[in-house]
Amino acid sequence: MVSKIGVEVIIMKLLEYEAKDIFVEYGIPTSTGYVLEDVDNLKAILYKMGLPVVLKAQVLVGGRGKAGGIKFANTEEEAVQKAQEILNMKIKDLPVKKLLVSKPSQIEKELYVGFVVDRNKKKMTLLASTEGGVDIEQVAATAPDKIQRLDIDPVIGIQEFQCREVARRLGYTGKELRSLASIIYKLGRIMHDKDAELIEINPLAVTPEGFEALDAKLIIDDNSLYRQTEFKKDVKDTQEYTDIEKSAMEAGLAYVELDGDVGIIGCGAGLVMASLDVVNHYGGKPANFLDIGGGANAENMKKALEIITMKEGLKSIFINIFGGITRCDEIANGILEFKPSVPVYVRMMGTNEKEAREILNNAGYELYQSMQEAAKAAVEGA
């Protein structure tokens, strides 16, 4: 979810190079390099760095390697050509806007180290494995004994000795144990200091020079924005979202883009998800998830309609409101403020339902009382 504070929006996921900057700040040995937005300066950089180089698309979606977003180059010409190729790519529909140029490392082995928030234990938990370079969930599924876990007491915080214990359980000893423990400890400090939800080094390479973070993943808890101001960004400057998603963020609405043609607006995440399910049940394909939240007003409703109609190929709209704290008449007034070009099917119940009915009926909208009926009508109207 995205929090809105003025026009600034927290972008939770950091790009590889952004996360690596924080690793460097904390003294974690990290493979860094230069970040480019075009190939203009690449030759000068190659002159400084030498060859070969590795070129990595800076994107926020996974599967970058498989999509061809990581390339090696041995000559200047190859580097320029491949850099241009990457900068021209789209990975999972998102254009690549930045590129990280690094020196390839001499990899002897790849480890995995990361911290996650464990919902069940209500603690931040370290996961570490000697099986790095692959998805940790895959390791968890196929070789769970290869993963070392450590729960961090939220009141006491991570302690250095715990990191040494983990490093030892991974099979390390002596100097390597100290280096690895230090990396784990620093990673845990970042997790805490920066209010991260997830931090990951995958792979953490073993090289002849020691450990080195080859990739970096860092997701900041958006609810911590007020104290993690360094991560505030204007939503316009981000890569992670589509234009409609960005507009929704700016309006403070929870929006998820989907493939179908029935637009869905509701109040409360659970009810909107259920609306999606019901539309699907009747053979419809939801175009989106849009939650105006509990206690929404007319303005929120109007904005929601504006945003939802930005979607191409939209054929009908299903509005599902259960008025608990939300007042139905307020929402009805919002609906009247924006007239979409596709039919709108409204289901409203609860607080001030009667007033809402009158408002909408006068404006020519039909009101449904049950979720199923309204969903069915929206599917048929699409």
Add this chain to the structure above:
Amino acid sequence: MVSKIGVEVIIMKLLEYEAKDIFVEYGIPTSTGYVLEDVDNLKAILYKMGLPVVLKAQVLVGGRGKAGGIKFANTEEEAVQKAQEILNMKIKDLPVKKLLVSKPSQIEKELYVGFVVDRNKKKMTLLASTEGGVDIEQVAATAPDKIQRLDIDPVIGIQEFQCREVARRLGYTGKELRSLASIIYKLGRIMHDKDAELIEINPLAVTPEGFEALDAKLIIDDNSLYRQTEFKKDVKDTQEYTDIEKSAMEAGLAYVELDGDVGIIGCGAGLVMASLDVVNHYGGKPANFLDIGGGANAENMKKALEIITMKEGLKSIFINIFGGITRCDEIANGILEFKPSVPVYVRMMGTNEKEAREILNNAGYELYQSMQEAAKAAVEGA
């Protein structure tokens, strides 16, 4: 005790204005002003500040007020004259080197707020009282119910709500409760962040503009020097110690200056204290306490003799060594390296006692086996 790291020595107690600088950094409302070492710029300062002013000697010993170290001035002439008076003063034998010029506050009431290390609870403990401006121990003795206490869990740390609870128990409510709670919280943060052993605002004045810290006491834990580097000072730049004490600090020896004429050197604080007591028991007056510590070497012993003989009026020296880890022969060699002008009475027992005896007998020293005998001889020889 004083730690020595290179030639730098931690000076644990901060002067009023130094502590106030930290208060200001943390946002505690504080009565500040200008610090002077002579009266040259006083007129210019008065021009900026206006009159009247209060002039306060910056010294590390208590009882400054009673000693005349705090004076009010209503005119420029008065200010210059009184400032000069204060800068010419000695308070408890220490010359006043700095003066704080502040605006007098309109005091409606005086509170006390401070944190101490509670040895028994093994926690930092807040003491707060509406009876400020006097010694808190006096309040504790005469009106213990006027003191609110709060123990801080060392693992969890101080929480803001606890400070509000204390402020309420002191009888405050509304806005004043919030201000007072905030001051208490910030004070607790300083205690923790700066590794303080003691922090005190006495008095914390209630003025028409709100609370204001009129005085400030802050003692830093010398053992935290390695991480509290801002408090490192060269021992030469401090006011708190006599020349002999400073020399002892520089040599890394625990030294306390006393009034008598029998110099006392021993290994281990408890044994040196006992040596003092025994000398007293036989009618002698110890000139000092000097602990060369466990595992001392010849060089430590030589330094100890050099330092102890700096004391004027010294008449004899009692050296009391129980060799556990300390090797008696090592100490004996140290004794030979410096020849004081007063008689030396040595008692040695334990590890390598025989070798030590030989070394010292050859050099003409007499060796005692019991502490009492040696002490008695040193008293008689004084």
Add this chain to the structure above:
Amino acid sequence: MAILVNEKTKIVVQGATGHQGQFHSKRMKEYGSQIVGGVTPGKGGQMMGDIPIYDTVEEAGADASILFVPARMMKDAALEAISNGLSPVVCITEHVPVQDAMFIMEYAKDHGADVVGPNTPGLISPGKALLGILPPHIFKEGSVGLVSRSGTLTYEIIDEMTKGDIGQSTALGIGGDPVIGMDFISALERFEADKETKAMVMIGEIGGDAEERAAEFIREHVSKPVVSYIAGRTAPPGKRMGHAGAVISGSSGTAEAKIKALNAVDVPVATMPHEVPEILREML
């Protein structure tokens, strides 16, 4: 009976003088909840209607607390309630940083307090007490215990239940955040122990494995009938569906897995919300 809160529970409202706090304090009191006071540091001594405002929780003499404080003040306010021995401590506020939530939960565990939320509509024991922002008029006193990760979806289902004359012992929203206090298991455990409760409804959604773990618990410890509904059957992976906790990560957290786990322990899962009371009626 009912669980967690009843007509005798003395309730303090932390953050009572804010917009939300004022509105809901009045509403809870009107419903019959014993609101003994509000807390807003700095506003102690005022009266908000007939509700006295205090600076600190310890003055109010309450058993339980509900919090409407801003997210950034939640940790301190919740610790205050817990430190004063209150339970349950119901955190309505959304957007509480997850590290603060973890700290609160660990502290609560050490002090033996129940925390509900954060990001929860709270709870209601119909006819006895409302300790939340749920619309009380849709509830009806009865013998079905309900626990849910969702707010409005709960109202939807409650409304259908009440219209079908199926009343509730207690209905509890556990909150939509990844790290929350009471979870399905702790609620089911109490409903199982509560004599008044004859059956339970568990409303889940995608994300995490709370429903799977609840299914395990039901197998071992629950003798009363349980009906479930899981929202997000058709949600795509990798997207947060409104709630911070409602996200399918890789293959984990899908509705499918949850439904399978529940069916495996003989818990029927309704396909659509309005089917819940129908299934319940068959089982009661």
Add this chain to the structure above:
Amino acid sequence: MAILVNEKTKIVVQGATGHQGQFHSKRMKEYGSQIVGGVTPGKGGQMMGDIPIYDTVEEAGADASILFVPARMMKDAALEAISNGLSPVVCITEHVPVQDAMFIMEYAKDHGADVVGPNTPGLISPGKALLGILPPHIFKEGSVGLVSRSGTLTYEIIDEMTKGDIGQSTALGIGGDPVIGMDFISALERFEADKETKAMVMIGEIGGDAEERAAEFIREHVSKPVVSYIAGRTAPPGKRMGHAGAVISGSSGTAEAKIKALNAVDVPVATMPHEVPEILREML
């Protein structure tokens, strides 16, 4: 019997490879203590004589720990020992920051571990085990338990005892810092419970009120004879007499007050160290 440590106690030495650690590991082992290993992170796998060195405490399989680590590493190392269930954890190192000491003690309390020190010479159960830096040759197996805030002063008194043929069950230095783990009371409590111990010696000094509180405890809970010595009768107020904890603050912490409190519960206090065995002999 003896308290805290005996011939069966498996001991790990943290900070074993440093100058002090090496010297005392060897010395303790020679005395007969069961030293099962040393710990120095980064040096695991080495041998120090016949003592194996590990990277972590959990590898050593010990019951108790003694720490020679630098002061700035004490907190982490002590937490490691405590977290691994070791007890007692004997912190020899001096100059440990008081905030670190407080953290260690709170953590130890939560984990039920006994911490001795910091800034302590450790302890010895003569004839059984040495877990400290005390000079073992001056001790003699016997039935007097000794607890002390001071190192060399203890040796002084032990030496007189041994020469007077009064042996010791266990002798324990609790450390000269203001914040320490085990104190007089916890030591006296164990000596009282230990069948082998027939009498106790308590060596105090100026500063704090540990002796006064011990006197209270003796009145209520100690049936065996106790003899005391208090160092610093003639120390001036406001000065730290070598130990960080040995300071008279205003009117509190004086030797006079301590002696008075002890005499009030029929504990004789020797005027000079050599009188301790004389008084003991009368009482045994």
